[in-house]
Amino acid sequence: MTAPVPIFGAVADAEPDLFAAEQHALEQARRAAAHEHNHQCALRELVAHYERLLRESRRLVQRSDRAERQMNQLNARLQEMATQLEYRATHDPLTGALNRGAVIEHARSCLLLHDIVLVVLDIDFFKQVNDTYGHPAGDTVIQAVVACLTEMVEGQAFIGRVGGEEFSVVWPGLNQVQGLALGERLRQAIANTEWPAPITAPVTASVGVSWSARGSTFEQAYFRADQALYRAKRSGRNCVRMAD
Numbered sequence: 001m002t003a004p005v006p007i008f009g010a011v012a013d014a015e016p017d018l019f020a021a022e023q024h025a026l027e028q029a030r031r032a033a034a035h036e037h038n039h040q041c042a043l044r045e046l047v048a049h050y051e052r053l054l055r056e057s058r059r060l061v062q063r064s065d066r067a068e069r070q071m072n073q074l075n076a077r078l079q080e081m082a083t084q085l086e087y088r089a090t091h092d093p094l095t096g097a098l099n100r101g102a103v104i105e106h107a108r109s110c111l112l113l114h115d116i117v118l119v120v121l122d123i124d125f126f127k128q129v130n131d132t133y134g135h136p137a138g139d140t141v142i143q144a145v146v147a148c149l150t151e152m153v154e155g156q157a158f159i160g161r162v163g164g165e166e167f168s169v170v171w172p173g174l175n176q177v178q179g180l181a182l183g184e185r186l187r188q189a190i191a192n193t194e195w196p197a198p199i200t201a202p203v204t205a206s207v208g209v210s211w212s213a214r215g216s217t218f219e220q221a222y223f224r225a226d227q228a229l230y231r232a233k234r235s236g237r238n239c240v241r242m243a244d
């Protein structure tokens with residue numbers, strides 16, 4: 001066989017031509033066709049090289065298919081990891097509720113478009129719960145409170161854990177009367193919860209509620225709800241107070 005014949009000048013200079021033999025066979029076939037002699041030999045060579053061309057092409061296609069599959073798998077894994085990271089950055093690991101930063105961000109976005117009711121809820125005498133039943137039992141109470149709030153709001157509001165035993169519920173579009181009623185419903189639901197063993201005594205929560213008009217700041221809404229919560233604690237706990 002004679003030396004390979006480059007196909008594409010500049011490209012062939014850079015790397016060996018994978019199909020040089022086929023190109024050569026093609027040239028021979030062209031010449032044979034032009035001069036009408038030695039047809040058989042030229043055609044045999046053409047067949048051999050074109051068979052190799054097909055084999056090589058199939059192998060390359062398979063290899064690039066495999067590389068594409070691997071890249072797709074890698075992409076899917078990266079997206080999964082990005083979703084997990086996003087979730088961890090915005091959620092409380094113990095309860096799955098939004099963390100403080102995410103609550104603030106969500107509430108701010110809501111306030112751009114809606115009036116909101118903000119409920120701030122704090123478990124009463126929680127230190128005693130920990131001291132009496134142990135810290136792990138205290139953790140199950142925190143989880144049960146979030147489960148109870150989640151069941152009560154049924155996806156219409158978002159729930160956050162804004163402190164150790166302090167939670168918030170942000171409900172866009174409610175008026176003040178509805179806000180107070182919501183606070184009372186949440187308080188009752190917690191007071192009526194059956195707590196898992198080893199907790200035998202009732203656990204309650206105090207509740208502060210603020211209503212804020214669209215365009216208010218989150219800081220104002222939170223400050224007022226927190227003040228109302230403080231009044232609820234001062235009034236004997238297990239009750240609801242509404243911000244002025």
Ligand SMILES: Nc1nc2c(ncn2[C@@H]2O[C@H](COP(=O)(O)OP(=O)(O)OP(=O)(O)O)[C@@H](O)[C@H]2O)c(=O)[nH]1
Pocket residue numbers: 094122123124125126127128130134135136137138139142163164165233237
């Ligand atoms: N088990 C558990 N306890 C926590 C967690 N975060 C905070 N705490 C506890 O929550 C308790 C809060 O106690 P305090 O701030 O004194 O409030 P309190 O006993 O609930 O009393 P009042 O709020 O005044 O009714 C502390 O004992 C903290 O250790 C947590 O993630 N798990």
